[in-house]
Amino acid sequence: MYDLIIRNGTVxxxxxxxxxxxxxxxxxxxxxxxxxxxxxxxxxxxxxxKVVAPGFIDPHTHFDAQLLWDGAAKPALxxxxxxxVPGNCSLSLAPLKADHRMxxxxxxxxxxxxxxxxxREGVVWDWETFSEYITxxxxxxxxxxxxxxxxxxxxLWVMNDAATERTATDAEIAEMQxxxxxxxxxxxxxxxxxxxDMDETLQPVPSRYADAREVDALAAVLGEYGRMLQIVPxxxxxxxxxxxxxxxxxxxxxxxxxxxxxxxFVNSDNVDAVDKVMNRVDEQFARGxxxxxxxxxxxIDISFSFAVPxxxxxxYPNWYRIMRFGTPEEIKxxxxxxxxxxxxxxxxxxxxxxxxxxxxxxxxxxxxxxxVGKTLAGIAAERGVTPVEAMIDISVEEDLEAHFLAAxxxxxxxxxxxxxxxxxxxxxxASDGGAHILSFSTYxxxxxxxxxxxxxxxxxxxxxxxxxxxxxxxxxxxxxERGLLQPGYIADIAVFDPQTVDRGVEKFVQDVPGDGxxxxxxxxxxxxxxxxxxxxxxxxGGYQEARGAVLPGETSRxxxxxxxx
Amino acid sequence: MSDTxxxxxxxxxxPQAGDSWATIAERELPKLKTEDGVSSLQSWNLHVYMRAPxxxxxPRAGNPILPSDVIFIEPPMAAA
Numbered sequence: 001m002y003d004l005i006i007r008n009g010t011v012x013x014x015x016x017x018x019x020x021x022x023x024x025x026x027x028x029x030x031x032x033x034x035x036x037x038x039x040x041x042x043x044x045x046x047x048x049x050k051v052v053a054p055g056f057i058d059p060h061t062h063f064d065a066q067l068l069w070d071g072a073a074k075p076a077l078x079x080x081x082x083x084x085v086p087g088n089c090s091l092s093l094a095p096l097k098a099d100h101r102m103x104x105x106x107x108x109x110x111x112x113x114x115x116x117x118x119x120r121e122g123v124v125w126d127w128e129t130f131s132e133y134i135t136x137x138x139x140x141x142x143x144x145x146x147x148x149x150x151x152x153x154x155x156l157w158v159m160n161d162a163a164t165e166r167t168a169t170d171a172e173i174a175e176m177q178x179x180x181x182x183x184x185x186x187x188x189x190x191x192x193x194x195x196x197d198m199d200e201t202l203q204p205v206p207s208r209y210a211d212a213r214e215v216d217a218l219a220a221v222l223g224e225y226g227r228m229l230q231i232v233p234x235x236x237x238x239x240x241x242x243x244x245x246x247x248x249x250x251x252x253x254x255x256x257x258x259x260x261x262x263x264x265f266v267n268s269d270n271v272d273a274v275d276k277v278m279n280r281v282d283e284q285f286a287r288g289x290x291x292x293x294x295x296x297x298x299x300i301d302i303s304f305s306f307a308v309p310x311x312x313x314x315x316y317p318n319w320y321r322i323m324r325f326g327t328p329e330e331i332k333x334x335x336x337x338x339x340x341x342x343x344x345x346x347x348x349x350x351x352x353x354x355x356x357x358x359x360x361x362x363x364x365x366x367x368x369x370x371x372v373g374k375t376l377a378g379i380a381a382e383r384g385v386t387p388v389e390a391m392i393d394i395s396v397e398e399d400l401e402a403h404f405l406a407a408x409x410x411x412x413x414x415x416x417x418x419x420x421x422x423x424x425x426x427x428x429x430a431s432d433g434g435a436h437i438l439s440f441s442t443y444x445x446x447x448x449x450x451x452x453x454x455x456x457x458x459x460x461x462x463x464x465x466x467x468x469x470x471x472x473x474x475x476x477x478x479x480x481e482r483g484l485l486q487p488g489y490i491a492d493i494a495v496f497d498p499q500t501v502d503r504g505v506e507k508f509v510q511d512v513p514g515d516g517x518x519x520x521x522x523x524x525x526x527x528x529x530x531x532x533x534x535x536x537x538x539x540x541g542g543y544q545e546a547r548g549a550v551l552p553g554e555t556s557r558x559x560x561x562x563x564x565x
Numbered sequence: 566m567s568d569t570x571x572x573x574x575x576x577x578x579x580p581q582a583g584d585s586w587a588t589i590a591e592r593e594l595p596k597l598k599t600e601d602g603v604s605s606l607q608s609w610n611l612h613v614y615m616r617a618p619x620x621x622x623x624p625r626a627g628n629p630i631l632p633s634d635v636i637f638i639e640p641p642m643a644a645a
Contacts, residue, residue, distance in 0.1 A: 165624045167582060167632045195633055202617055204631055211632040212579045234612055234635070239575045243635040246574070280574065287569040 002027050002041040003533060006495060009047025013485040014054040014470035016463050024052055026491040029533040029547065033487055043535065045528050047495050053466045054483050055082025055144075055492035055529065056446045057473035060230075060262050060294055061433035062086060062112045064093045064147075069122045069513055071140035071546055075443050076433050078537045079503070079523040080494030082530075083482065083551060084433060087148030088262070089232045090194035090207040094133030094149070095157045095179060101125055104153065106200030110324075112435035113308065115516045122513025131186035134550055141548035142536050144492065146479060148230055149183040151193035151218065155206035163206035164199070173217045180221045187550045189477060190228030191218055195244060197232065202324070216251065223255025228477055233261050238273045242280045249289035258476055262294030263430035266416045268409075274420060285425050292476055294429035295420045297449040299412035301440050301506070303361065303519060306331055307400040308438050316347050328400055335392045345388040354406065355387040356380070360394065362403040362508060368394055376404070403508065414452075418459045421449070421468065427476055428468045437518030444503025444521040451502030451524075462498060479552045493530040501525030575642050577635045585628050593638040609637040 004026040011034060012019040023037040056079070063073045064086045073084055086092070091111065096104055108114040127133045130149055137145065155163040158175045168176065180191060193207045193215065222229055229251065233244035241261070248259040267273050277293065284291050304310035309323040322334050334340050348355070356377035363372060371379045371394065376387035383390055394402045411417060420426050428449070432442045446469055453460045474483025481490045504522035512518050529537040534545030578593060590602025597605065607614040613634055619625035630636070 195635075201620075203619065208631050208633045211582070215633075237612065239577075239637065239641060240612060240635055242574050243577045246571075279572070283569065283571050287571070 002032055002037070002039060004043045004045070004491075004530070004535070005037055005039075005041040006045045006047050006052050006493065006528075006530075007037070009050050009052035009495060011485055012051050012053045012463050012466045014467055014483050016467040016471075019051065019463060024485065024493065026493075026530070026533045029490055031485060031487050031489050031491045034485060045495060045535075045538075047527070049499075050495050050497050050527055051462070051466075052485065053080075053494050053496070054470040054485050055494050055531065056080050056469045057083040057085075057477070057479070057483065058431050058433055058445075058469075059085045059260070059427065059429040059473055059477060060088050060431055061442075062088060062091070062108075062114075062435035063145075063433060064091070065108065065114055065119060065123065066434045067137045067141070067145065068093075068124075071137070071548060072142040072536070072543050073434065074511075074543070075520055075522055077143050077529055077531075077543070078526060079444055079446055080496060080526050080529055081143070081433075081446065082492040082494065082536070083144035083146060083479065085146045085148060085189060085477070086434070087150055087188070088192045088230055089197055090150045090152040090192050090205055091197075092130075092133075092148060092150035092153050092192070094127060094130040094153070095183065096133075096153060097128055097157060098125065099160075100156050103156065103199075107152070107197075107205060110200040110202075111197045111205070112432075113438050114435070115438075115512065115514065117514030118512045118516050120514060129186070130183040130188060134187050138550065140546050141550075142531060142543065142546040143548045144482075144531060144551050145548060146189040146477060146551040147187065148190050148192040148228070149180065149188040150207075151191055151210065151215075152206040154179050154183075154191075154218075155210065159206075164203060164209055166209060167211045168214050173214050176214070177217055177221045180218055181224070184221070184225045184227060188227070189479075189552055190230060191222055192230040192232075194232040196234055212247075215247075216254075219251040219255050219257060222257045226257060226478060229257055229259045231259070231261050232263075235261075235263055235265060238276045241277050245277070245280060245284060245291045245293075248291045249284040249287065252284075252289040252291060253287065258290040258292065258478065260292040260294055260427055260429075260476070264293040264295050264420070264426075265300070265411045266413050266420070268412065271413050271416050274416065278420070278423065278425075281425050290476075292425070292427040294427045295417070296411065296430040296432075297417070297421060297428060297445045297453070298503075299407075300409040302406045302409055303403055303440055303506070303508075304406075304438070305400055305403045306335065306395040311436070311439055312406060313348075318347055319344060332396055332400055336396045341389065341392050344392065345386065348388055355391065357406075358387070358391065359405045359407065360402060361405045362401075363394065363398050364401045365398060368397060368402070414457060414459070418453050418457070421453065422460055422464065427473065429473070437512065437516075439519070441503075441506045441519040441521040444523065447501055447503035447521075447523055447525070450496070450498065455498065455501070477552070482551070491530055491533040493528075494526065495528040495530075497525040497527065499525070573642075575637055576639045577637045580630050580632055580634055580636060582632075584630055586630070589630075589636060589638075605640075606636065606638070609640055610634075
């Protein structure tokens with residue numbers, strides 16, 4: 001007698017080998033049998049016409065905060081993602097002293113665009129250590145979590161305010177090593193650091209004050225555990241990216257650790273720049289280093305309103321300053337002033353090709369509904385102003401609640417992107433799941449992979465795409481017993497229709513604590529998602545069982561399931 | 566495997582404790598006058614030179630170089 005049987009599906013097992021017709025039986029939290037199964041089970045899923053694959057693993061997310069109020073990391077789970085890696089880019093929510101909480105919230109707000117109000121109203125701060133944070137998120141955990149610990153946070157823990165003032169002493173580095181060991185013992189999947197991020201005062205985050213000696217010492221600790229080092233390099237410039245990946249390669253070889261850098265984008269203005277980086281990646285792999293570039297599947301879309309500072313304006317200091325530090329009233333007054341309106345329009349004049357093609361996607365007032373769905377070029381022509389002036393005027397008229405969309409901003413050369421996605425030394429990732437919630441949806445990258453590149457363009461085999469986001473990822477990160485469908489492995493499974501799987505339309509929903517909103521995409525074509533043998537989500541039943549585990553340190557958090565084996 | 570020869574890439578260094586543009590120029594570009602070396606370094610490292618200044622009173626005030634920075638000590642290489 002099995003607990004669950006998935007019948008009549010095409011098993012694409014994560015190995016890259018051709019799919020085949022078979023049933024899959026689950027007992028407890030593990031796959032018990034694959035083949036023709038005559039027995040019955042308490043629960044059965046009819047997968048006729050559908051693919052049965054290992055659950056997808058998303059290696060670059062920022063669900064750290066969301067996991068405190070949503071153990072399913074919605075809607076990631078509904079897209080077939082059964083394991084997420086939070087804590088990237090030097091930022092995790094532990095270890096964190098009480099005195100540093102608001103400082104870290106400021107960094108999350110600046111870097112990942114998580115609203116202050118969500119932290120104030122959605123978080124009960126009842127942890128300090130990494131172990132306590134893990135205990136905190138286990139309650140109601142429906143998705144597996146392989147959490148990184150952030151270098152900036154470790155620095156703050158050990159050095160307090162000096163973390164953003166100077167290099168560490170030998171004693172402080174030794175203390176950081178001990179803290180990292182405690183985090184790894186408590187279940188951390190590795191360490192993240194950043195060479196680009198800024199805090200809420202627009203000053204470098206703590207990790208950027210570390211010298212090579214400090215990073216090397218922390219990598220040595222990772223070597224004791226064989227765990228991952230993730231970095232954010234200066235991804236906008238290939239020479240800088242190469243310098244960083246060379247540094248990673250040295251540590252990878254010296255301490256025999258896997259390393260990854262994210263993101264690696266295809267630059268629309270210089271599509272061949274990625275070749276230069278990939279040549280170096282190939283050379284370093286040939287030396288025996290593991291330096292995995294992470295490439296996202298989706299093109300870059302950015303939505304924004306004037307109510308929050310958008311990445312789109314980060315290179316325009318006066319725009320960014322007023323959006324970052326102004327109150328809503330101050331921002332509105334600033335742009336309503338004719339002199340400021342003129343000056344701000346002049347400041348962004350260099351991007352003259354961008355503004356006309358922005359689309360107005362949402363307004364509050366009836367008066368401006370007629371413009372929704374139109375480009376700024378069209379709206380400007382109707383109003384007799386320039387596109388930038390139209391954007392400013394409508395934002396003021398809408399009390400800053402006019403939302404604009406800048407679509408296809410980059411990483412949209414399909415031929416180049418798919419050549420990277422298929423590359424044996426590229427790691428599909430960099431979704432940023434759970435972050436930038438007011439700029440774009442970070443959900444549905446796997447749906448886009450299967451819908452756009454596999455089904456529509458036919459530039460990637462289904463089996464290869466599944467392998468990339470399952471067994472490859474599990475192997476790269478050292479996550480045991482997941483990423484493949486085979487007897488004995490943990491039953492993390494995604495059942496989806498290859499003819500319809502995709503990401504849904506991006507929409508703005510209000511489901512963040514503190515009456516906050518975010519951009520999301522629902523899944524399309526995903527039928528059932530199974531985590532540790534339990535149905536975690538289905539298209540018919542929605543979110544159901546919560547059997548998520550913390551990886552790679554444990555195979556299941558459900559003692560009764562382990563006992564049942 | 567580790568004997569694989571790497572291709573030549575643009576030369577860079579990591580700052581040493583207390584480094585400024587001038588100390589890096591004197592150490593890495595000894596054939597140039599310090600002021601010329603500083604000027605060259607700044608033009609090759611706009612990612613550091615164009616960084617927003619640290620606030621007054623900060624230990625970094627007046628020096629944008631961070632301990633974690635990559636500092637190029639030669640111009641970009643010509644495309645192959």
